[in-house]
Amino acid sequence: MKIYYFIHIVGRDQGNSGIPRVSRNLGAALDMASGITLVPVRWDEASSAIVHVESVFLDTMRLYGGPNLKSGGIAGQPVHLDKKPGHWLLIPEVPQLGSHDNLYPPVQFPLITGYARQYGMRTGAIFHDAMPLTHFGEENSGQPNGLGFLIYVLGLGECDILLPVSRASSEALTGLFGRYGILPTFDRTVKPILLPEEVIGEQSLAYLKTSSREHQNSIEFCMWGTIFPHKNFVSGMEAFNILCQRRPDLDLRLHHVGSVSGESMDAVRRLVRQSRGRIILHGFVSDAELSMIARRSRASIFVSLAEGYGLPLSESLWLGLPCITSAFAPMTEIAAGGGALLVDPTDTESIARGIEKIATDSVLYERLKNELRARNFRTWKQYSYEVLQEIRAVDVTARERVHVLNYIPLRSTSASMQLEVLGFDLSDMSIPEAYDAVSVPLVADGVLKYERDEHFAVSHPVICFGPYVTVGAGRYVIVFDGILKGKCLICITSDEGRNIYLEKIIDTLETKLEFVTDKIMSKMEIVFTKTPELESLSLDAIWVTRYSLS
Template sequence: MTAPAADRDAEVTRLLAQRLRAGAEAALADPPAREADAARDADACLQALVGLLVGSRAPEVAWLVLTLLAGAYPGADDVREIRRAADLEDGDGLTLRLLERAHAIAAAHRGHDREAVVTSDVVVDVDMCARFDFHNGIQRVAREVARRWADRAVTFVAWTESAGATRALTARETERATRWRDTGAAALGLVEEEDGDAARQPLVIPWRSRVVLLEVPLPDLRSSRLATLAELSGSAVSAIGYDAIPLISADIRPLGEPNGFVTYLTAVKHVRRVAGISESAAEEFRGFSGALDAQGLAGPVVTEVVLPTTVPPAPEGWVRREPARPLVLSVGRLEPHKNHGALLQAAERLWSEGADFELCLVGGPGWDSSAVEADMARLQAAGRPLTWRRGVGDAEMWDLIRSASCTAFVSLHEGYGLPVAESLACGTPVLTTRYGSQGQIARDGGCVVVDPRDDDDVLDGLRRIVTEPGLREELRAEASRRPARDWDDYAAELWVALVEGTA
């Protein structure tokens, strides 16, 4: 064996011994004495853990030992096979079965190249927020919560490149997830790949812990691994419930997205608690949870923790001045479920009636914006006062919202409708959907509500809010009386719902 190969084998043995030692010290009341030789120490810890598995027959022990050996999370079939083997094999036979299964998992994920931390602390998954600069609605919620949970006893994690297991964050990722600063790039949908230090971060393995999902995981192996973790690892998993749009409104989402969302639901059906971001979102997840009775599963306990409506303070000395030409602002990515087509048609009909107003759309192109972009190009070519703004940073966005005569957000389906709440918090009236989460927000005042599927109703609502300055003044007064609730309130309530509620 050449020197580099020998050195490599020695390093792999050292890393294996470290992971098994970390697991033994976390799971065993009396872990074996540490051996100076890495191979001997690994063997001593493995045999002690196998003894725990033989004695307990517990699936969480099988999950833990497979994870330690492979350096990656096992699937449900892996855990169940080892659990059955514990009933049939002696210690040596079970050890061989574990090594065989772990080798296949390790080959797929190369987790054997890492050390591991085994923790019973609260583990918080912020994968997308940590690895990418993307900053849409879900990422905004997750980052605001992570910022406020950073001083609690939590461990923030992302996923390894192969989606095999969770790992510690780099310094740059921690900054991105918990101390986000807008650069403007995120508004364009630009992403920054994980930095080079990520491959050197230790795995974070929860052991009888509480795991919180602040985001919706990417539709890959994460979901199946999370499902196994939630069902068989002995850790309690909880999640924010944003919406079930890909399932309930699959006709207005990209092909394939419903399939990806269903893989996410395979994890949700085993989580302990879900906190819906609105009454509407909570009802969607309660419906899913209730349906699990047909599978003999209890399903998650679903509560409602409504998102806050806080916004940055207006600049010093700022005074609202109504534009000479009423300005209608629409904030949101150009995607079919946002229903920009209905808004553009209503605007065109209102312009044809002789109404004088400007319409400004703010947001990047979504998965299918071709029809809306064609409509905008046609209207602009006809000289209509229509603009489309992309790449708008946070500061400019807030200035636009505060300066607008009103905003329009007539989405067909939303988990919450953050642009509605944020506009109202800025004192800007809103034209919005009368049902679902948007209707829930509108109940406290400041809105004209319409049926987004009724073109005439959208036109009537737009006509009223554009042509009646007195109505806009009334709606601003209503908005000023709305109950205030900030991100500190939300993060604290979420902690109670998802962490303390899973103890």
């Protein structure tokens, strides 16, 4: 299979954060895949065409262990003139974002998809986020960035397959589709595939400590990434200072690696002064220096308010460094595999308690390390295999294999809106032990399949329950992926059933369950219970969306 790989922006980016890293790592894995010819391409404004890249793009892509891509044709030549044109165009980047080379300015997404359609190419895209629209209140601002992302989302609606980097990212995208009147269709597949944790060039668990206090007397923590308001590093620093004042007996240090945005500069300077030398800003450092800081640290801190994925969290876990992170999606999706301590990122006291637990609770710390040892880390090779699997499914049996999520329109895209999406599959749910004795398993290939004729011998009324997560106050909308024949009782509880928020008998999984709570739900549980009318239940996934009450 010949795939044109669009690297118009990333191919001239000398950095390796976020989207460039994903584009390089995915490109390297795809280029090694059997039966795949990966051809790097860019947009040419003069000819209004997708063209083969120049050598400078190939050189830039090779940085940081990136792919050793080969040119697939004459530089600057439109790809539709190839003797054997490719069937697929894959776009791993966000092409309207700022260019790093004035010779190759940004390009609006509909121009790319329009050209691809004109010449019979299918189009796929890795979707990262659209936070200017979903979180930053720029949708109707008239500002270039907001308009650019609005055009971007409308252009994504023309793709054959969209692969969001998390379930939260997927829910945000389909929410925007619903808001803008882009309807679900069999011709468009939306399938979230969580990015892998693998850090290229580093062994998994390389920084995992063998004992709780194996180095210096001070207890050190670290953070890395640019300090933007939505990244919430400032709250992490405030929480750290609160803990230092409360526990003067602890010799604490907090290291930050990366730059500070202008809007955060004053707050950061104030917090550094108040810390009296305990918060250390390192700025940009070499990979070797960052490695030394991370190896000295007991845990990392990443309490972001809004992400498409959450790369610092996954990197920390891969390296064997427990992480204090947000109880917001998509961080909860990454943390589900173990090794992370969840806190409320909107509450500095909650963050401070999390830091204190890591610093003082050796039992908790050992548990987090054991979770990391047992964690099933995913690699870029595995991720690329899943991407190719979805692309091939569209080619072979599009109408049978299409995965269309419910397009629930976002009700608001104001800067103050907080949206959290949690996605659960059957690995997050529990099954009563009574089903262990049945010859036909209740869960197979990651799907729950209850059949009355096959499971009638089980007298236990509950089919499945879970996932026992702690979530915040808000308005909740719960939807399901699956098929229901007959009727089933759904109950939403917390605190091991002591609090009941909703009980409802449903006869279709297309039913949306909605409720409101003004309190944090500890150990939230969704319970599926049989009724006499239940014939069968096939359950793939559960989607929980929380909207803030403010």
